[in-house]
Amino acid sequence: MDRRKFLTATAAFATAPLALSAPAIARTGSSTIVELAAGTPDLSTLVTAVQAAGLVDTLSGPGNFTVFAPTNAAFAALPAGTLDALLADIPALTDILTYHVSADYYPAEALLGQRGRVPTVQGDFLSIDARGAGVHINGSTAVTTADVFASNGVVHIIDGVLLPH
Numbered sequence: 001m002d003r004r005k006f007l008t009a010t011a012a013f014a015t016a017p018l019a020l021s022a023p024a025i026a027r028t029g030s031s032t033i034v035e036l037a038a039g040t041p042d043l044s045t046l047v048t049a050v051q052a053a054g055l056v057d058t059l060s061g062p063g064n065f066t067v068f069a070p071t072n073a074a075f076a077a078l079p080a081g082t083l084d085a086l087l088a089d090i091p092a093l094t095d096i097l098t099y100h101v102s103a104d105y106y107p108a109e110a111l112l113g114q115r116g117r118v119p120t121v122q123g124d125f126l127s128i129d130a131r132g133a134g135v136h137i138n139g140s141t142a143v144t145t146a147d148v149f150a151s152n153g154v155v156h157i158i159d160g161v162l163l164p165h
Contacts (some may be wrong), residue, residue: 032060033067033150035041043157044116045075045083051085053094064105065153068126068137070161078161098122099164107154111135138162
């Protein structure tokens, strides 16, 4: 997906009603989101998918991104053959990957105690419920590691692959 198209798509959904409010970005990491993921062994499947979808440059560029990053185990839990089929179907892979990305900055402090929707680059919303123990996305997927800061946003590591509605 070309960067202009990616950013144009995000602009339309970043201001959607009923979304959680994103605070101003506080860039505290020295690596980009892609560099951070590439340096995290448990995110190697995600990195492979991002490379296959052609999203490396976009997720390495300037932004206020929030990425909900599935672990290798999350990808392994998909039904047999699903990951291989996605890697062979770039539009479907891009759709799923961009569903894990918001063009807004949502550190854990912006989510905790909240219930609402976070707009995704894919065009849909993630349902976030962080009123109890932990942060849950779309009713079941949980954030296992929050606030891995990058120079262009924040990564929250999650225990499942999010599928668009």
